[in-house]
Amino acid sequence: MTTLDIMIPFYGDVALLREAVGSVLEQDDPRWRLTVVDDTDDPAVPEYFAGLDDDRIRYRHNPTNLGITGNFNRCLELVEHKLCTLMGCDDRMLPNYVGSVLAVWADHPDAGLIQPGVRIIGSDGRPRKTLVDEAKRRVYAPKVEGRLELSGEDLAVSLLRGDWLYFPSLVWRTELLAGLRFQDDLRVIQDLALLVDLVVAGATLVVDETLAFEYRRHEASESSASAFDGSRFTEAGTFFTETADRMAAHGWPRAARVARRHLSSRLFALTMLPQALRQRAGVGQLTRHVFGSGRA
Incomplete structure (x- = not known):
C-alpha cells in the first residue's frame, strides 16, 4: 500500500x-x-x-x-x-x-x-x-x-x-x-x-x-516583506542569472533566454514600486531589477 x-x-x-x-x-x-x-x-x-x-x-x-x-x-x-x-x-x-x-x-x-x-x-x-x-x-x-x-x-x-x-x-x-x-x-x-x-x-x-x-x-509573509524592501529581487536577479547560464550549459537555449529575461519577476517588482516609494524602502533595488539588463 x-x-x-x-x-x-x-x-x-x-x-x-x-x-x-x-x-x-x-x-x-x-x-x-x-x-x-x-x-x-x-x-x-x-x-x-x-x-x-x-x-x-x-x-x-x-x-x-x-x-x-x-x-x-x-x-x-x-x-x-x-x-x-x-x-x-x-x-x-x-x-x-x-x-x-x-x-x-x-x-x-x-x-x-x-x-x-x-x-x-x-x-x-x-x-x-x-x-x-x-x-x-x-x-x-x-x-x-x-x-x-x-x-x-x-x-x-x-x-x-x-x-x-x-x-x-x-x-x-x-x-x-x-x-x-x-x-x-x-x-x-x-x-x-x-x-x-x-x-x-x-x-x-x-x-x-x-x-x-x-x-x-x-500579506505579511517572508516573501512579501522582502519584496517591499527589495531584497527578494536582489536574490531573484542572482538566481535567474545563474540559472540562465546553467540552462545554456544543459543545452536548453529557450529556458536560458526565459531565465535571462525573467519578465514575471520584473513585472512583480514593478507592482511593488508604489508601496516601496511610500515606505521609502528598497526603491533602488526594485528599480534596478525592473529596468536592469537580463544579467541583473
Whole structure:
C-alpha cells in the first residue's frame, strides 16, 4: 500500500497549525503519515500533539533553531515513504487531497511531481483573489482539462517564465529528492530553485485539476516583506542569472533566454514600486531589477 508522507515544518502560528493538522485528520483516505517538525519554543505545540491519539502522527522538536531553510531540509531527512509533501504549517488540505493525489500516482507511477487543484484563502481562512494568484492562473499556468503531463525544457521554460505551482500542495516522489537540499543562501526563492534542480534531473510533473488544497496567502509573509524592501529581487536577479547560464550549459537555449529575461519577476517588482516609494524602502533595488539588463 502506498502511503503519503505529509511533512509540516512549523515556525509560526499555533492556531493555524491546528487547522492544518485538523485538515489532515479529516482525510477521506487513510493512507497517510504526518510528521510535524517544530522549530519554535512554544510550549503549546508539544502539549497539543501530546493530546492527539493517532499513531500516524509524529512530532519532532529541533533542540536548536534551524531557521526556515534548515527546518525544510530536516523534513527532507525524515521522509521514509515513496511519496511525500511539504505542507505549509498554515495551509489546509481538503478531505479529498490524499485520495486524489494517490489516484494520480496510480495512473502516473513515473511522475516526479503532482500538482493538485488549489484554492487561495486569506488570513481569515476565506477564499480570496490576489493579483499574484490571478496572474499565475490566467497568464503563466498551462490550460489543463483533467490532467496534463510536462517535463524537460518545456517544463523549465514554463516555470522560469512564471512559477505557477503551489509548492506546499505538491506531492514529490521521494527518491528524486535524494541528495537535494534547499539552498541556505536563498530566503524566498528556495522552492523554484529546488524545482529547477528536479526538472534538470529529468522529473516529470503531472497537473491534476481536481480541487484538493487550500493555500493561505498572507500579506505579511517572508516573501512579501522582502519584496517591499527589495531584497527578494536582489536574490531573484542572482538566481535567474545563474540559472540562465546553467540552462545554456544543459543545452536548453529557450529556458536560458526565459531565465535571462525573467519578465514575471520584473513585472512583480514593478507592482511593488508604489508601496516601496511610500515606505521609502528598497526603491533602488526594485528599480534596478525592473529596468536592469537580463544579467541583473
